[in-house]
Amino acid sequence: xxxxxxxxxxxxxxxxxxxxxxxxxxxxxxxxxxxxxxxxxxxxxxxxxxxxxxxxxxxxxxxxxxxxxxxxxxxxxxxxxxxxxxxxxxxxxxxxxxxxxxxxxxxxxxxxxxxxxxxxxxxxxxxxxxxxxxxxxxxxxxxxxxxxxxxxxxxxxxxxxxxxxxxxxxxxxxxxxxxxxxxxxxxxxxxxxxxxxxxxxxxxxxxxxxxxxxxxxxxxxxxxxxxxxxxxxxxxxxxxxxxxxxxxxxxxxxxxxxxxxxxxxxxxxxxxxxxxxxxxxxxxxxxxxxxxxxxxxxxxxxxxxxxxxxxxxxxxxxxxxxxxxxxxxxxxxxxxxxxxxxxxxxxxxxxxxxxxxxxxxxxxxxxxxxxxxxxxxxxxxxxxxxxxxxxxxxxxxxxxxxxxxxxxxxxxxxxxxxxxxxxxxxxxxxxxxxxxxxxxxxxxxxxxxxxxxxxxxxxxxxxxxxxxxxxxxxxxxxxxxxxxxxxxxxxxxxxxxxxxxxxxxxxxxxxxxxxxxxxxxxxxxxxxxxxxxxxxxxxxxxxxxxxxxxxxxxxxxxxxxxxxxxxxxxxxxxxxxxxxxxxxxxxxxxxxxxxxxxxxxxxxxxxxxxxxxxxxxxxxxxxxxxxxxxxxxxxxxxxxxxxxxxxxxxxxxxxxxxxxxxxxxxxxxxxxxxxxxxxxxxxxxxxxxxxxxxxxxxxxxxxxxxxxxxxxxxxxxxxxxxxxxxxxxxxxxxxxxxxxxxxxxxxxxxxxxxxxxxxxxxxxxxxxxxxxxxxxxxxxxxxxxxxxxxxxxxxxxxxxxxxxxxxxxxxxxxxxxxxxxxxxxxxxxxxxxxxxxxxxxxxxxxxxxxxxxxxxxxxxxxxxxxxxxxxxxxxxxxxxxxxxxxxx
Numbered sequence: 001x002x003x004x005x006x007x008x009x010x011x012x013x014x015x016x017x018x019x020x021x022x023x024x025x026x027x028x029x030x031x032x033x034x035x036x037x038x039x040x041x042x043x044x045x046x047x048x049x050x051x052x053x054x055x056x057x058x059x060x061x062x063x064x065x066x067x068x069x070x071x072x073x074x075x076x077x078x079x080x081x082x083x084x085x086x087x088x089x090x091x092x093x094x095x096x097x098x099x100x101x102x103x104x105x106x107x108x109x110x111x112x113x114x115x116x117x118x119x120x121x122x123x124x125x126x127x128x129x130x131x132x133x134x135x136x137x138x139x140x141x142x143x144x145x146x147x148x149x150x151x152x153x154x155x156x157x158x159x160x161x162x163x164x165x166x167x168x169x170x171x172x173x174x175x176x177x178x179x180x181x182x183x184x185x186x187x188x189x190x191x192x193x194x195x196x197x198x199x200x201x202x203x204x205x206x207x208x209x210x211x212x213x214x215x216x217x218x219x220x221x222x223x224x225x226x227x228x229x230x231x232x233x234x235x236x237x238x239x240x241x242x243x244x245x246x247x248x249x250x251x252x253x254x255x256x257x258x259x260x261x262x263x264x265x266x267x268x269x270x271x272x273x274x275x276x277x278x279x280x281x282x283x284x285x286x287x288x289x290x291x292x293x294x295x296x297x298x299x300x301x302x303x304x305x306x307x308x309x310x311x312x313x314x315x316x317x318x319x320x321x322x323x324x325x326x327x328x329x330x331x332x333x334x335x336x337x338x339x340x341x342x343x344x345x346x347x348x349x350x351x352x353x354x355x356x357x358x359x360x361x362x363x364x365x366x367x368x369x370x371x372x373x374x375x376x377x378x379x380x381x382x383x384x385x386x387x388x389x390x391x392x393x394x395x396x397x398x399x400x401x402x403x404x405x406x407x408x409x410x411x412x413x414x415x416x417x418x419x420x421x422x423x424x425x426x427x428x429x430x431x432x433x434x435x436x437x438x439x440x441x442x443x444x445x446x447x448x449x450x451x452x453x454x455x456x457x458x459x460x461x462x463x464x465x466x467x468x469x470x471x472x473x474x475x476x477x478x479x480x481x482x483x484x485x486x487x488x489x490x491x492x493x494x495x496x497x498x499x500x501x502x503x504x505x506x507x508x509x510x511x512x513x514x515x516x517x518x519x520x521x522x523x524x525x526x527x528x529x530x531x532x533x534x535x536x537x538x539x540x541x542x543x544x545x546x547x548x549x550x551x552x553x554x555x556x557x558x559x560x561x562x563x564x565x566x567x568x569x570x571x572x573x574x575x576x577x578x579x580x581x582x583x584x585x586x587x588x589x590x591x592x593x594x595x596x597x598x599x600x601x602x603x604x605x606x607x608x609x610x611x612x613x614x615x616x617x618x619x620x621x622x623x624x625x626x627x628x629x630x631x632x633x634x635x636x637x638x639x640x641x642x643x644x645x646x647x648x649x650x651x652x653x654x655x656x657x658x659x660x661x662x663x664x665x666x667x668x669x670x671x672x673x674x675x676x677x678x679x680x681x682x683x684x685x686x687x688x689x690x691x692x693x694x695x696x697x698x699x700x701x702x703x704x705x706x707x708x709x710x711x712x713x714x715x716x717x718x719x720x721x722x723x724x725x726x727x728x729x730x731x732x733x734x735x736x737x738x739x740x741x742x743x744x745x746x747x748x749x750x751x752x753x754x755x756x757x758x759x760x761x762x763x764x765x766x767x768x769x770x771x772x773x774x775x776x777x778x779x780x781x782x783x784x785x786x787x788x789x790x791x792x793x794x795x796x797x798x799x800x801x802x803x804x805x806x807x808x809x810x811x812x813x814x815x816x817x818x819x820x821x822x823x824x825x826x827x828x829x830x831x832x833x834x835x836x837x838x839x840x841x842x843x844x845x846x847x848x849x850x851x852x853x854x855x856x857x858x859x860x861x862x863x864x865x866x867x868x869x870x871x872x873x874x875x876x877x878x879x880x881x882x883x884x885x886x887x888x
Contacts, residue, residue, distance in 0.1 A: 004733065004734060004809035004810075004814045005731060005732070005733040005809060006733065006806055006807050006808050006809055007733040007734075007735045007802060007803035007806040007809075007810060007878060008803050008804060008805065008806050008807050009723070009724075009727070009733065009807075010731065010732065010733040010803060010876050010877075010878055011799055011800060011802075011803035011804060011878075012712070012713060012716045012717075012720065012724060013724055013727050013731065013875070013876045014753045014776065014796075014799060014875065014876050015709050015710075015712060015713040015796075016713060016717070016721075016724045017753060017755065017774060017875045017876070018709075018753070018771055018774050018776075019709070019710055019713055032055070032056050032059055032088065036088060036091040036092055037091055038084070038087060038088045038091060041084070041087050041091075041123050042119070042120050042122055042123050043080060043083045043084045043087050043120050043123055044084050044087070046080060046119075046120075047077075047080060047081070047084060048077075048288075048292055048293050048618070049288060049292055050076075050279060050284050050288045050293075051076075051077055051080060051081050051084075052084075053708065053711040053712075053715075054070060054072065054081045054277045054279065055081050055084045055085055055088075056711055056714070057277045057708075057710070057711050058070055058081065058085050058196060058277050059085060059088055061274070061275060061277070062085070062157070062194045062196060065217060065225070065228075065274060065275065066192070066193075066194050066195065066217050066218070067194065067195040067196070067197070067214070067216065067217020067218070067275060068195075068196055068197070068217075068275060068276070068277060069163065069197040069198075069199065069213065069275055069276045069277070069278075070082065070196065070197070070198050070199075070276075070277045070278075071199055071200065071276050071277065071278040072200070072277065072278060072279050072280075073200055073279065073280045073281050074200045074609065074610055074613030074616075075281065075296075075613045075616055075617035075618055076279060076281065076284065076618060077618060078198045078200070079107060079108075079161075079198070079587060081277075082159050082161075082196060082198055083111060083120065083125070085157075085159070085196055086098070086125065086127055086157070086159060087123055087125065089156065089157045089194075090125065090126060090127070094156035094157055095128075095154055095155050095156050095157075096126075096127035096128070096155065096156065096157045096158075096159065097127065097128045097129075097130065097155040097157070097158045097159070097186070098127050098128065098129045098130070098158075098159045098161065099130055099131070099132055099134075099135070099158060099159070099160045099161065099182070100129065100130075100131065100132065100160075100161035100162065101131065101132055101161065101162050101165065101586075102131040102132070102133060102536075103536045103582075103583040103584075103586075104161055104162065104586065104587045105129060105131060105143075106550070106551050106552050107161075107587050107588070108127075108129045108161070109129050109143065110552055111123075111125050112125040112126065112127060112129070116566050116568065116569065117552060117553075117556055117563070117565060117566060117569070119564045127159075128145060128155075129143060130142050130143075130145065130147075130150075132162075132165055132166075134147060135181040135182055135185075136181065151190070152185040152186050152189060152190070153185065153186065153189030153190020153191065154190050154191060155186060155190075155191070155193055156191055156192075156193065156194065157193065157194045157195075157196065158182075158186055158187070158193055158194075158195055158196070159196045159197075159198070160182075160195065160196070160197045160198065160216070161198045161587070162198065162199060162586060162587075163197035163198060163199045163213055164199045164213070166182065166212060166213060166216070182216065183215070183216065183219075183220065187216055187219060188219055188220075195216045195217045197213055197216070199213075200610070200613075210237060210271075210272075211233065211234060211237050214233055214271075214275060217275065218233065222234050225271070225274060228270070228274055229267075229270060230267060230270060230271055230274070233271065236267045236268055236271050237268070237271070239267070239268070240264050240267075240268035243260075243263040243264050244260070244263075244264065246263065247259065247260045247263055266769050266790075269793075273706050279708065281296060281618075283708075284618070286797075286801065293618050293619065294618070294619055294620070296616070296617075296618065296620065297591075297594070297615075297616065297620045297622045297623060297624055297625045298623060298624045298625070299616065299624070299625055299627070299688075299689040300495070300624050300625065300626045300627075301687065301688065302626075302627040302628065302629055302685065302686060302687070302688065302689060303486075303626065303627070303628045303629070304628075304629050304631055304686050305482060305486070305628065305629070305630050305631065306630075306631050306632070306633040306634075307478055307479040307481075307482040307483075307630060307633060308478035308479070308633055309387055309472060309477075309478055309479065309633075310387075310472045310476055310477075310478055311475075311476045311477070311478045311481065312476055314471065314472075315387065315468060315469075315471070315472050316468065318380075318383060318384070318632055318633070318634060319634070319638070321380075321383055321465070322380055322383075324461060324464075324465060325376050325379050325380055325383075326376065327461060328376065328379075328458055328461055328462070329454040329455075329457060329458050330372045330375055330376070330397075330458065331451055331454035331455050331458060332397070332400045332401050332404050332455060332458070333368070333371060333372060333375060333400075334368045334369065334371075334372055335368075335439065335441040335446065335451075336351075336368050336439065336441065337368065337369075338441075338446040338447050338448075338450060338451040339441060339445055339446055339447075340445055340446065340447060343445040347441070347445075351439055368439070378393070379393055379394070381507065381508075381600065382508060382510070382511075384600055384601070384632050385506055385507060385508050385511045385599065385600035386477070386479065386480075386506075386508075386510075386511040386514055386515070386599075386600075387469050387472045387477060387479075388469075388474075388477075388510065388511065388514040389508045389510035389511040389514065390465075390469050391466060391469035391470055392510045393510070394462050394465050394466045394469060395466055397458075397462055398459065398462045398463065398466060401455050401458050401459045401462065402459070404451075404455060405452065405455050405456070405459070407443065408443065408448050408451065408452055408455075411443045411444075411448070474514075474518050477518075479599075479630065480515070480518055482630075483504075483515075483519075483597070483599065483630070484519070484522065486597065486628060487502055487504075487519070487523070487527070487577065487597075488526070488527060490502055490595050490626075491527045491529060491576075494594075495594055495595065495622075495624055495625075495626055496594050496621075496622045496623055496624065499592075499593075499594050499595075499622065500527075500529055500576045501558070501559075501576050501577075501578075501592060501593040501594065501595065502576065502577050502578070502593070502595045502596075502597065503558075503578050503580065503590060503593045503595065503596045503597070503614060503615060504577065504578065504579045504580070504596075504597045504599055505580055505581070505582070505585065505596065505597065505598050505599065505611045506579070506580075506581060506598075506599045506600050507581065507582060507600050507602050508581065508600070509535040509536075509537050509581050511599065511600065512533060512535050512579050512580065512581050513533070513535070515579050515599065516531065516532075516533035516541060516579050519531060519577065519579070520533075520541075520543050520577075521543070523543075523576075523577050524543050529575075529576035529577055530542065530543045530544040530573065530574065530575045530576060530577070531543050531575065531576075531577040531578070531579065532544070532547075532554045532557070532558065532575045532577070532578050532579070533579045533580070534551055534554055534555070534578065534579075534580045534581070534583065534584055535580070535581045535583060536551075536581055536582075536583025536584075537581075537583075540554055542554055542557070542575060544557060544572070544573050544574075544575055546572070547572055547573070547575075551583075551584070553572075554575065554578070555578075555584070555588060555590065556569070557572055557573065557574055557575045558574070558575040558576075558578045558590065558592070558593070559589065559590040559591065559592035559593060560574060560592065561592045561621060562589040562590060562591045562592050562617075562619065563589060578590075578593070582602075582607060582611070584614065585607060585610045585611045585614070586610055588614050589614075589617060589619075590614040590615055590617075591614070591615050591616075591617040591619060591620040591621070591622070592621065593614070593615045594615060594620075594622040594624065594625045594626065595615075595625070595626045595628070596611060596612055596614070596615050596625070596626070596627055596628070597628040597629075597630070598611065598627070598628070598629045598630060599630050600630060601629060601630070601631060601632075601682065605682060605685060608629075608685060609689075612627055612689060616689070627689055629685065629686070631686075706792070706793060706796065709796050709800070712800070712804075727876075729873055729874060729875055729876070730873075730874040730875075730876070730877075731876050732876065732877045732878065732879060733803070733809070733810075733878055733879070734809075734810060734813045734814050734817040734878075734879045734881065735802050735803065735806060735810045735813050735878060735879070735880060735881070736810060736812070736813045736880070736881050736882070736883050736884065737802075737880050737881065737882060737883045738801065738802070738883065739883050746798050746801065746802060746880065747780050747781070747786060747880075748780070748781045748880045748881055748882040748883075749778060749779050749780040749781045749782075749786065749833060749880055750778075750779055750830055750833045750834075750837075750877055750878065750879050750880060751776065751777070751778045751779075751795060751798065751799050751802075751877060751878045751880065752775075752776065752777050752779070752833075752834060752837045752874065752877045753774060753775075753776045753874075753875040753876050753877065754774065754775045754776075754777070754837065754838065754841070754872045754873065754874060754875060755773055755774050755775075755872065755873045755875050756772070756773040756774075756775070756872055757773070757872065757873055769789075769790070771789075771792050774875065775789040775837075775841050775872075776789060776792055776795045776796065776799070777789050777795065777837040777840055777841065778795050778798060779833040779834075779836050779837050779840075781833075781882075783832060783833060783836045784836075785836060785837070785840040788840050788841075789840070789841055799878060802878060802880060803878065812884075813881050816881055816884075817879060817881060830877075830879065834874065834877075838872055841872075
């Protein structure tokens with residue numbers, strides 16, 4: 001009787017045979033060279049195992065391909081993984097640049113500062129930090145860096161935080177975009193630059209979003225990955241997008257992830273596998289366990305609140321206000337609308353934008369009309385947010401209208417005929433002749449009578465709206481009153497012992513300021529807690545005496561445990577109520593808090609999930625966490641219909657974005673702009689907290705890459721390569737199916753790893769199949785092919801779950817197996833399962849001569865025994881017996 005093997009050994013044997021041709025790629029020591037000292041750094045030793053694996057994988061990709069996207073889900077610590085990669089390259093004396101959104105700048109500068117709050121101070125980081133927007137500037141300072149003297153081409157590694165901000169590649173006629181600057185000044189110029197990108201959403205609606213980000217790694221060379229089997233990056237993504245669009249059109253019951261993975265084709269998987277590191281929360285829980293990381297907190301069912309606007313009930317219903325908003329011409333923001341016909345061509349030439357790499361023109365007058373729709377949505381969203389924010393918006397628009405009316409009325413006729421191209425629009429002397437902010441228009445070139453009529457009409461409507469909004473003072477604000485009740489109830493009855501913390505998000509700084517004004521003193525006097533305000537613009541504030549107003553200090557006082565605030569700063573005290581805008585909706589660890597309120601519903605469901613990701617994080621000390629959503633006081637369908645009417649057919653952009661430029665795109669298949677899609681997601685958010693990767697009912701990048709398995713193997717090989725080399729083919733191990741059912745259940749049967757050794761068998765694989773000549777298949781006890789070789793990632797996932805950690809033979813399962821098979825002598829049931837596995841590969845059902853695969857010394861079928869396949873070897877297989885827990 002053959003000695004039984006530990007399941008884990010068979011798992012690693014399978015991986016070894018699949019990946020051993022990769023050579024150095026599997027040697028962790030060669031990838032992360034110990035001589036650099038990286039393993040002695042503080043940041044490396046702060047990482048969990050799954051994060052260290054991500055770092056090793058990222059460095060491997062940076063070395064081999066020159067780029068990598070870390071696309072781990074919200075809350076899994078991408079920043080610290082990136083810091084470990086940065087430290088590795090700094091230890092090699094490389095020069096590193098971090099490019100981040102302005103609102104995340106403090107996240108990065110803290111770790112290189114000589115600051116008591118810098119928990120990585122002894123690592124002495126020395127990278128440069130610039131904002132995404134700095135790429136558009138030729139001079140001035142960014143922090144302590146003089147932009148006019150930066151040697152852009154001298155960076156060995158550039159780390160791009162929130163890299164999805166570069167997914168659009170707009171083209172301007174008269175200037176380089178931020179995308180062009182990054183590509184030309186940093187990546188293509190000077191020394192060879194490696195590119196590490198961080199994004200939880202590298203693909204946001206379109207698979208093509210990846211293309212522009214990948215271009216940074218390949219310096220725009222479409223054929224850069226040809227040696228890895230990707231003949232054209234663009235063609236690969238275009239083909240996958242076509243298949244994805246077809247999948248989206250399938251009926252609901254057929255639109256399943258497995259179907260999409262079958263449709264997408266292997267080249268796209270290979271592309272992602274080459275360039276991305278992606279782990280989802282489910283992935284980490286399932287394959288790494290929670291012993292090291294601690295469990296994720298349990299998400300309570302979201303609480304949904306529909307509050308009125310006015311306690312006295314005198315403010316008109318939202319639908320009536322919306323009708324008024326729709327009637328606004330908003331002519332103050334559309335000067336090109338009034339340009340005289342014979343002058344329009346000159347303005348087109350000056351202000352229009354090339355899009356799609358210069359293939360077509362996006363006219364500025366169309367951009368203006370899109371902007372008008374956005375402004376209407378913005379007014380509606382502010383109305384939904386708070387009546388105070390609504391009033392401020394209306395007041396600012398009234399001032400803009402009055403300013404232009406004043407200019408029109410003061411304009412004298414008979415000025416010498418000037419063309420728009422003859423005028424220096426930035427010259428103060430030209431000011432009396434012109435109107436507009438970014439887009440300047442000569443008053444002599446517009447129909448001033450028509451414009452004046454529209455402006456006066458707007459002024460009357462705006463004045464009426466402002467009067468109604470101002471009547472609803474704070475003591476009449478029904479929504480504010482409801483908010484106070486929610487906060488008071490939470491503080492009185494914490495959902496985790498003694499945790500009084502509340503994180504309150506709003507999309508608008510005006511609303512945040514208003515809430516702080518009305519809640520801060522009330523919270524201190526009534527509830528005995530301190531409050532703070534963080535808006536990313538204006539001034540941060542707190543009621544905690546003596547606390548500095550910078551974002552880092554306030555966030556450390558709100559979440560001292562997760563921010564690892566030094567012991568000596570404890571006397572600063574703690575904040576329990578934090579009011580914030582989306583300046584902190586990404587990249588912050590605030591998991592001391594267990595209660596998050598969305599005071600207004602962001603139009604983009606992704607943003608709501610990102611906000612909740614501040615508290616729904618790995619390492620949370622809380623058993624449970626709560627999401628509270630304030631909704632407009634009407635049915636969701638009715639509200640979305642209002643929104644769709646006010647926005648017309650225009651694309652909705654992120655109206656609370658902090659200055660990120662974006663060409664407004666007209667895309668029929670852009671899901672985020674599809675009201676049906678948003679309706680479905682917002683409906684879900686009323687009942688449950690969804691993960692980012694679940695949003696589209698599609699497939700997350702974590703489902704598509706094999707990187708984790710390579711990292712598993714590289715760690716094991718260090719001490720066990722010789723043992724694997726000595727294992728004979730057709731080795732097997734026996735284990736039991738895990739006791740859990742549903743999504744995590746693994747049916748009994750066998751998982752085979754086969755190798756094609758004949759020409760016909762090798763040709764059995766579909767074109768582009770990444771693991772050829774190997775095939776792995778899961779066959780159920782009844783002979784049904786549960787997972788075919790085309791779903792290799794899913795088969796390996798099951799294999800890992802069955803085997804990892806089982807470093808001794810499974811005694812109970814082996815005993816049952818020996819009894820059923822007479823000590824392994826009667827393998828007929830498994831011969832039948834093997835025949836099914838092979839026939840699923842070659843597409844035939846002939847099962848002759850399978851027995852020879854099991855005979856001693858005869859580990860493959862004789863040539864010609866299979867029609868359409870000459871030869872397969874059994875590399876290894878795992879026998880999965882039914883679980884006996886709970887059986888009678």
